[in-house]
Amino acid sequence: MRIGELARQSGCDAETIRYYEREGLLDAPQREDNGYRRYGDAHLVQLNFVRHCRSLGMSLSDVRRLRDFARDPSAACDGINSLLDRQIEQIHAQRLALEALESQLRALRHTCEEGHRASECGILQNLQQAAGGGPCECHRTEAGHPH
Amino acid sequence: MRIGELARQSGCDAETIRYYEREGLLDAPQREDNGYRRYGDAHLVQLNFVRHCRSLGMSLSDVRRLRDFARDPSAACDGINSLLDRQIEQIHAQRLALEALESQLRALRHTCEEGHRASECGILQNLQQAAGGGPCECHRTEAGHPH
DNA sequence: TGAAAACCCTGTAATCGCTACAAGGTGGGG
DNA sequence: CCCCACCTTGTAGCGATTACAGGGTTTTCA
Numbered sequence: 001m002r003i004g005e006l007a008r009q010s011g012c013d014a015e016t017i018r019y020y021e022r023e024g025l026l027d028a029p030q031r032e033d034n035g036y037r038r039y040g041d042a043h044l045v046q047l048n049f050v051r052h053c054r055s056l057g058m059s060l061s062d063v064r065r066l067r068d069f070a071r072d073p074s075a076a077c078d079g080i081n082s083l084l085d086r087q088i089e090q091i092h093a094q095r096l097a098l099e100a101l102e103s104q105l106r107a108l109r110h111t112c113e114e115g116h117r118a119s120e121c122g123i124l125q126n127l128q129q130a131a132g133g134g135p136c137e138c139h140r141t142e143a144g145h146p147h
Numbered sequence: 148m149r150i151g152e153l154a155r156q157s158g159c160d161a162e163t164i165r166y167y168e169r170e171g172l173l174d175a176p177q178r179e180d181n182g183y184r185r186y187g188d189a190h191l192v193q194l195n196f197v198r199h200c201r202s203l204g205m206s207l208s209d210v211r212r213l214r215d216f217a218r219d220p221s222a223a224c225d226g227i228n229s230l231l232d233r234q235i236e237q238i239h240a241q242r243l244a245l246e247a248l249e250s251q252l253r254a255l256r257h258t259c260e261e262g263h264r265a266s267e268c269g270i271l272q273n274l275q276q277a278a279g280g281g282p283c284e285c286h287r288t289e290a291g292h293p294h
Numbered sequence: 295t296g297a298a299a300a301c302c303c304t305g306t307a308a309t310c311g312c313t314a315c316a317a318g319g320t321g322g323g324g
Numbered sequence: 325c326c327c328c329a330c331c332t333t334g335t336a337g338c339g340a341t342t343a344c345a346g347g348g349t350t351t352t353c354a
Contacts (some may be wrong), residue, residue, distance in 0.1 A: 025226050032319060036331055049278035056285060057248050070275065072267030085228055088252045091245055098242040101204050105235045112228055119220030123227050128217065131196035138203060183302055269345060
């Protein structure tokens with residue numbers, strides 16, 4: 001199949017496929033006489049592998065490492081396990097950070113209703129106070145929360 | 148104060164400060180005869196404002212918009228509120244995505260213990276199966292989960 | 295006084311994972 | 325023959341920094 005067909009079957013943009021080839025994540029395909037890339041089913045599997053890993057939040061260099069493991073079936077798989085452990089740890093930390101962020105933003109949001117002028121806006125007041133070194137709703141400490 | 152001092156007081160790298168100035172997030176400071184930037188306390192407050200908004204996950208263009216609101220105290224603050232609402236919605240969606248990701252990764256991780264060879268590694272098997280169009284632990288449907 | 299360390303300047307390129315061109319070649323149908 | 329869809333390579337853009345290179349200036353310490 002040609003690159004457009006591979007793009008359709010994988011749901012991946014043709015330019016992204018060429019990008020993966022340049023980055024060494026996809027084997028370079030044969031070429032037709034006119035220079036067009038000619039792919040086989042093995043390329044589709046390779047590409048799905050990359051997309052699936054990406055959907056799990058892995059970086060392209062992580063995908064490259066997994067591909068290397070897959071090509072050397074006798075190698076110890078401890079590297080795979082620790083790669084996943086690191087990935088889980090990273091996602092976990094990001095999730096905790098986003099949870100904190102969301103509650104900070106909600107606290108800040110509660111300091112203003114609609115229809116004010118900017119000078120009376122609790123949100124803006126909080127942000128400006130914080131910039132001046134003062135306290136703010138979004139970064140207040142747990143102790144002493146009035147709710 | 149000079150840029151190094153401002154960097155120390157704000158906890159922001161000097162190169163980042165120059166970048167903010169180029170991007171119009173920080174007023175251009177006066178210059179000494181030798182061309183060095185000379186900042187006042189107002190600049191520190193401006194910079195803290197930017198850093199605080201960034202710590203809430205806002206983009207630089209959002210910060211610019213907030214700055215514009217802060218400079219026009221008589222403007223309606225509805226724009227500020229909806230900016231925050233959009234920001235909350237975005238962070239919320241990201242958090243949900245990360246939660247799903249984390250549980251997918253943990254499910255995948257459980258398919259392998261240490262000390263195997265790569266060919267026996269459940270993780271790699273799952274990833275390769277998924278690439279071939281088959282089922283995988285990380286993206287299985289809720290129904291029929293054996294645990 | 296003189297040298298070294300620490301600071302400052304501008305401008306440019308790198309990061310990551312794509313995405314979007316520009317400028318051209320190829321293939322098949324009406 | 326023309327048009328449209330497809331393919332090629334190469335280059336530049338996104339966002340928010342970070343990291344130089346290649347210079348000039350100031351401070352410090354012996």
